[in-house]
């Protein structure tokens with residue numbers, strides 16, 4: 001089935017992406033941004049990159065129906081264009097290749113509205129605009145690209161792009177985990193672009209980086225493209241070794257969190273290993289070994305700390321020696337317990353119960369049964385429910401990925417409910433500790449909420465929503481999926497269906513369909529498996545579901561089928577951060593009795 005998107009959702013998504021890109025450009029400068037993109041980048045390599053390149057723009061692909069609508073969309077976002085649009089070559093060819101179209105069919109223009117950075121530097125948002133006139137047949141390209149954001153990137157312009165300097169910069173990027181990912185020469189602008197995929201650990205939503213060099217650098221480009229195609233064949237043994245020690249990565253980060261190191265450290269000042277050992281009650285030499293490994297992961301940076309020591313006795317003065325010290329990076333700071341959106345609970349979960357369960361992955365693959373149940377002797381929800389500390393850790397670990405919920409208050413269904421003349425009710429089914437419902441109610445003071453959960457989680461949600469000041473607008477139901485309350489206006493199922501097999505999903509969806517009044521909407525938050533098999537967090541979480549709950553991630557069409565078999569129909573879906581999507585469904589219209597008799 002092909003999914004249809006209401007036009008309004010499409011426009012909102014493009015405008016929202018444009019606003020996000022402009023905000024990003026406004027808030028970042030070169031020196032602070034580079035270590036976020038390449039965690040662990042430090043010392044001479046950071047100096048070379050920050051000294052020779054400047055953060056120039058954030059790029060994104062939009063899909064206006066014509067030039068006028070693009071200009072008014074830019075104006076809506078406060079972005080003015082004072083230069084002529086240029087035809088794109090590189091992105092147009094990438095799109096043509098990806099969608100097997102003739103490049104001549106694709107009109108892609110480049111506009112660069114200026115944005116003033118927080119440091120006073122003039123930067124830009126680079127808008128690639130693929131014109132998609134109504135009924136042009138290009139709508140599927142727009143829908144696909146909006147979801148995948150393949151062309152979103154951050155660009156650094158090389159100030160003096162001599163060949164040697166340019167190649168040196170490419171080598172630094174590769175050394176810090178960036179992978180060559182195409183590029184090209186645009187004769188209309190006489191500029192060369194070299195694209196890189198950022199390492200997965202980059203602390204930023206953008207996945208691609210561009211080096212932009214004025215002029216024709218096709219020799220460097222050829223080496224870059226060659227590197228791109230040959231990268232997987234070059235060092236298989238080294239790559240495998242790196243992959244096989246992935247468990248050390250998880251445990252090093254978990255130990256870092258368990259030992260309270262992120263809280264003892266600072267992102268601005270370095271701390272000597274000895275002082276850190278004293279503060280955290282650890283063995284100094286062993287701590288240094290852990291911290292040096294964490295440098296490779298980008299969680300901390302190694303910084304020499306000057307320490308005054310007495311000079312030889314007869315000189316009667318102090319001199320300075322340097323001792324090893326470490327500073328927390330922004331990535332490492334996400335493991336601090338007190339950071340908003342802290343990911344510490346995830347570190348404790350993935351390095352704790354889920355680390356143990358993954359040792360039984362082969363069992364799960366052999367039998368199709370969750371390894372968790374075999375290792376812990378019971379289903380993961382029952383196991384967590386019996387242990388209040390573990391239950392709270394699980395709820396907090398779910399809430400730690402709540403960045404994916406951030407666009408939901410602006411979803412057209414929620415916005416319409418918030419503006420309804422009567423106060424509308426959002427029913428969050430299996431809403432965990434109330435993170436999502438709290439976000440929706442906080443954004444829309446007229447909305448009311450009902451949270452259905454298992455009894456232990458209801459209590460956590462009540463505390464969380466009371467603390468957020470929304471408790472008075474919320475009712476709670478301790479129960480099971482069979483107890484979905486009727487009479488709501490919007491029903492939410494967030495990260496629930498992926499816990500279950502198809503039969504159980506149909507049961508849950510039928511409970512929803514039965515409870516939903518005819519006007520009600522259902523929003524389902526899930527990661528969607530990519531149709532083209534391209535890398536996605538959904539593929540990793542599919543394995544996690546197999547190993548731990550016996551559920552699965554699914555393609556959009558698979559969800560559409562489950563909806564159809566449960567009395568619902570899929571209206572459309574739109575992307576959320578962290579490779580998640582929100583699917584919008586409604587009750588299927590009752591079958592036409594006249595048509596049935598015919």
Ligand SMILES: C[S@@+](CC[C@H](N)C(=O)[O-])C[C@H]1O[C@@H](n2cnc3c(N)ncnc32)[C@H](O)[C@@H]1O
Pocket residue numbers: 381398399429430431432433435436452453454457479480481493494495496499
């Ligand atoms: C993966 S969590 C998702 C929580 C939340 N919706 C979110 O996105 O953060 C799945 C939730 O389903 C709840 N759950 C499991 N079995 C349930 C059942 N039979 N009835 C109601 N809720 C259930 C669990 O307690 C858990 O909070």
